Amino acid sequence: MIPAIEVRDVSFGHNGSPILDSVSLTVRQGDMYAVIGPNGGGKTTLLKIILGLLPAAQGTVSVFGNAPRDGRHLVGYVPQFRTFDFHYPITVREMVLSGRLSHARGIMRRYQDEDHEVTLEVLEQLNLSHLSDRTLSHLSGGEQQRVILARALVGKPRLLILDEPTVYVDIPTEVHFFDILRELKQSMTILLVSHDIGVISRHVTRVACLNHTLHTHDTPEITEDMIAATYRCPVDIIAHGLPHRVFRNHQEGGPGQ
Amino acid sequence: MIGIGILEYGFFQNALMTAFFASIACGIIGSYVVVKRMVSISGGISHAAFGGVGLGYLFGVDPLVGAFGFTTLVALGIGVLKEKAGQNLDTLVAAVWAAGMALGIICIGLAPGYAPDLFSYLFGNILLVPASDILMMGVLCGLILAIVALLFTQLQAVTFDEEYARVMNLPVTWLSLILLVLVAVTVVMLIRVVGIILVIALLTLPAATARGYVSRLRTMMVVSVCLGLIFSIGGLYLSYLIDVPSGATIILLATAGYVGSILISRARAG
Numbered sequence: 256m257i258p259a260i261e262v263r264d265v266s267f268g269h270n271g272s273p274i275l276d277s278v279s280l281t282v283r284q285g286d287m288y289a290v291i292g293p294n295g296g297g298k299t300t301l302l303k304i305i306l307g308l309l310p311a312a313q314g315t316v317s318v319f320g321n322a323p324r325d326g327r328h329l330v331g332y333v334p335q336f337r338t339f340d341f342h343y344p345i346t347v348r349e350m351v352l353s354g355r356l357s358h359a360r361g362i363m364r365r366y367q368d369e370d371h372e373v374t375l376e377v378l379e380q381l382n383l384s385h386l387s388d389r390t391l392s393h394l395s396g397g398e399q400q401r402v403i404l405a406r407a408l409v410g411k412p413r414l415l416i417l418d419e420p421t422v423y424v425d426i427p428t429e430v431h432f433f434d435i436l437r438e439l440k441q442s443m444t445i446l447l448v449s450h451d452i453g454v455i456s457r458h459v460t461r462v463a464c465l466n467h468t469l470h471t472h473d474t475p476e477i478t479e480d481m482i483a484a485t486y487r488c489p490v491d492i493i494a495h496g497l498p499h500r501v502f503r504n505h506q507e508g509g510p511g512q
Numbered sequence: 513m514i515g516i517g518i519l520e521y522g523f524f525q526n527a528l529m530t531a532f533f534a535s536i537a538c539g540i541i542g543s544y545v546v547v548k549r550m551v552s553i554s555g556g557i558s559h560a561a562f563g564g565v566g567l568g569y570l571f572g573v574d575p576l577v578g579a580f581g582f583t584t585l586v587a588l589g590i591g592v593l594k595e596k597a598g599q600n601l602d603t604l605v606a607a608v609w610a611a612g613m614a615l616g617i618i619c620i621g622l623a624p625g626y627a628p629d630l631f632s633y634l635f636g637n638i639l640l641v642p643a644s645d646i647l648m649m650g651v652l653c654g655l656i657l658a659i660v661a662l663l664f665t666q667l668q669a670v671t672f673d674e675e676y677a678r679v680m681n682l683p684v685t686w687l688s689l690i691l692l693v694l695v696a697v698t699v700v701m702l703i704r705v706v707g708i709i710l711v712i713a714l715l716t717l718p719a720a721t722a723r724g725y726v727s728r729l730r731t732m733m734v735v736s737v738c739l740g741l742i743f744s745i746g747g748l749y750l751s752y753l754i755d756v757p758s759g760a761t762i763i764l765l766a767t768a769g770y771v772g773s774i775l776i777s778r779a780r781a782g
Contacts, residue, residue, distance in 0.1 A: 308679070324681070332676065334675060339676075340547070343672050343729075344723065344727055345668070345727075346727055350672070353668070354680070356666070356677075364682075366665065389727070390727045
């Protein structure tokens with residue numbers, strides 16, 4: 256099967272300082288892949304290259320076998336919160352509907368009946384129907400986040416890409432959000448990035464650590480060497496207070512004991 | 513009612529038509545300017561229009577035609593540079609703002625003779641708009657309405673979330689340029705009403721006032737157009753009553769409306 260995402264030896268720099276250094280990553284279809292790393296480690300840059308928003312200086316990227324720009328219509332994207340104006344005069348329904356524009360044709364890109372139907376379906380699925388006519392600024396953080404997810408889902412994507420999806424919400428909302436992702440995992444591939452190791456739920460099938468360079472063992476676990484290479488500090492500092500299952504149990508004296 | 517007799521004068525009917533077209537253009541395009549936070553770019557474009565007025569004087573073309581051509585070019589130039597300027601956009605806009613004015617002043621200095629209605633380009637005079645200009649405004653207004661109707665969903669997507677519009681394969685660069693040209697066209701239309709110096713206020717104040725009371729862009733546009741009509745016709749009438757310049761009166765009325773709406777929404781929230 257063609258991998259959902261194939262990143263090979265991608266490098267990217269800005270003003271002479273390297274952001275990504277020879278990064279390779281394969282996300283297989285059906286994966287729920289988490290990329291973890293500190294802020295400024297290049298996570299968002301990597302996503303933008305995968306989405307074709309930034310050109311890779313070196314290396315190749317393919318999305319379901321296509322060049323990034325040609326693969327976009329198969330991708331739903333949940334950008335980092337606060338990248339747009341929450342006071343924009345747009346209702347929840349209009350915003351979610353706008354996610355159908357990737358399928359719209361013709362110079363006017365008018366919405367068809369199908370676009371409205373899918374929008375109602377997704378609003379229902381994410382329990383947003385009762386908020387359809389509100390604007391974003393009148394919603395709670397968790398509701399706003401579900402609207403942004405809904406906009407990504409109306410395009411019926413085969414791959415869902417999430418950038419720091421839970422950074423602005425409280426813990427119960429985060430737990431609820433991962434329940435939603437677990438359901439979505441049945442029908443699509445998911446790639447999410449976060450600076451927070453805590454987002455790695457048991458649903459994640461593969462994990463990588465990214466801080467300019469990428470480290471992975473193609474397993475759902477983070478190992479000490481990945482953490483050490485990524486954060487460049489002793490593991491017990493990072494691991495403090497984390498659920499045990501994040502780490503392997505076989506390391507003697509390690510944090511997983 | 514005092515002064516209702518002035519409606520019988522042709523120049524006053526022209527002024528009402530001008531206010532009507534100007535309100536439609538500034539309500540629709542002003543809404544985009546406000547929600548997309550293009551206020552400083554629009555300020556730069558409108559002041560640069562003075563360069564076009566000056567070029568018109570120098571080469572013996574109708575100054576408004578000069579302003580139309582020059583302002584459109586400036587808008588396109590800003591649009592192209594915007595992609596590359598990044599953080600420096602602010603400075604770039606300030607440079608265009610001042611350079612346009614400076615070019616206008618030099619051109620008028622070089623032009624033979626005296627520039628008779630220079631003052632009306634700077635501060636507007638809605639009572640002196642000739643019938644030919646009203647026809648032009650009507651055509652430009654129709655053009656704006658047609659383009660916005662045709663591209664409404666896409667312009668909404670681009671002004672709401674540019675990055676996401678790119679991910680959806682919309683022609684973002686083109687749409688942004690079209691929007692800047694629409695701003696330029698609107699600015700030129702408004703010059704007759706309030707003048708180059710005050711254009712930016714008429715473009716943004718009705719939309720900014722409307723914004724606090726609407727939840728959809730369409731509604732914002734309709735409310736902005738209505739507010740524009742109230743401000744421009746109300747200001748015109750006030751200026752007639754107390755015998756002061758019309759453009760400045762319109763702007764002060766619009767400012768009062770904007771400040772009033774802020775106070776009302778504060779009082780409601782508090």
